[in-house]
Amino acid sequence: MSTEAVPAVLPAGSLSGKRALITGSSRGIGADTAKYLAAAGAKVAINYRNKEARALKLIADIEAAGGEAIALGGDLTDQTSVAAMFDTVRAQWGGLDILVLNASGGMEGGMAQDYAMQLNRDAQVGALNAALPLLHDGSRIVFVTSHQAHFFHTVPTMPEYEKVAQSKRAGEDALRARIPELDAQGIGFVVVSGDMIEGTITATLLDRARPGAIDARREEAGRLYSVSEFAAEVAHAAVDPLPADRIRYVGDVSAFLSYSTHR
Template sequence: MKSVAGKTIVITGSSRGVGADTAKILAGEGANVVVNYRQKAPRANKVVKEIEEAGGKAIAVGADLTDQDSVKAMFDQAVEAFGAVDGVILNASGGMESGMGEDYAMRLNRDAQNDALSVALNYLTDGGRVVFVTSHQAHFIREVETMEAYVDVATSKRAGEDQLTSRVPEMTEQGVDFVVVSGDMIEGTVTATLLNRAQPGALEARREAAGKLLSVNEFAQEIAKMVTADVATGHIELAGGSGDFPADGGAPQPVG
């Protein structure tokens, strides 16, 4: 693994949860971190304060991934603060929110991710890397049934993964690598909480099926590693999970 010291990493959706922990981990390793948020500036500023108090470097930048001009402004601020952008972690996702429109999951998890990549490629340095964060329930949605409340999100996130993966040749031409990090249901995340609320007992059932679910910090550690891991472009890193996911060696079985 290469060092991230001195590198600038933009992390979407990093004002809380997995994104926030990933930001703290990378900053602790010497990276300059851009903590992105959509609406909750105080929460993002708190993450930045914690990073700075620990001796790291970070800035909080508000940007809505569904607004391409907003995303461009975020990258402009990253360059203004740190001089360049060396990596992007596409962590922000959603689709279970109410009142956002029927197509919101696809607009955010596919279209906005694709647009964010288009913007990022105008800024990333040669040798940079894009990391797309997803879930096993989304990555394996074609082989393994998931919970009804998560189907739209899973389908849209898989569509986003496929769209970004199709652009690997374009990224390669620009000297940029692409890596996917997929995790099982994560203890303590908003998504897990919402799913358990929509389908009581879902979290406990998934925990029992998997044997153990990763914590927020454990999954963040896996994501942080993939920023500099010596893997080929297009690599898919599976974090956590059990034999009911095909790539883990087991036959497909319903998880919900």
């Protein structure tokens, strides 16, 4: 996305006074989501694990466009680090209106055998628990996932992605189990599920592991969303009315639904 011209995905000023934290937001979908929310007037907390320079560059871009943002370093698999991150939000802002659980992974090399489950399930629940004291009636939580993960229980996925899909579905299930508790507090929860997204690290790694995977899915689906297009959907999910089934699909799902129905 061009830093000089951020598209008006949400009306200017519509999020004035709101405070948002986006996990894994120093690049990609998270970064573009941060720009959209900031352009609508929200204060945005940029979470990163180890790319501080990239996070600071994003903040500079947001501020140059008239927005407000802070950088929060924090490894989501380390609960001490997560607690410190939300303590900073409490100290600086007093609370939180929007929490976007965007960070995910599991295809990286050199990580622990159970890293995907640590990050995609355990860390998501940990982040929710740490954020709850800052959330309030009217707050919104958005969990970002993929069709391959969301439909994991009913539709086979590529072996190279299976560990990630399984762990992200486990994360979604664990968070969905909290919906009654969240509803009772007036905190909205929604899942945004996307098809393969052009330009993401996951799509790149999958195409590297299985050459032609992106082209094949693009042909099957008709089109694939770009990072900025998908981020726009995530931004809308943070403010749009909650779907009854708490799921916002981005991109074609016909093949997934058809397989689920006829298996």
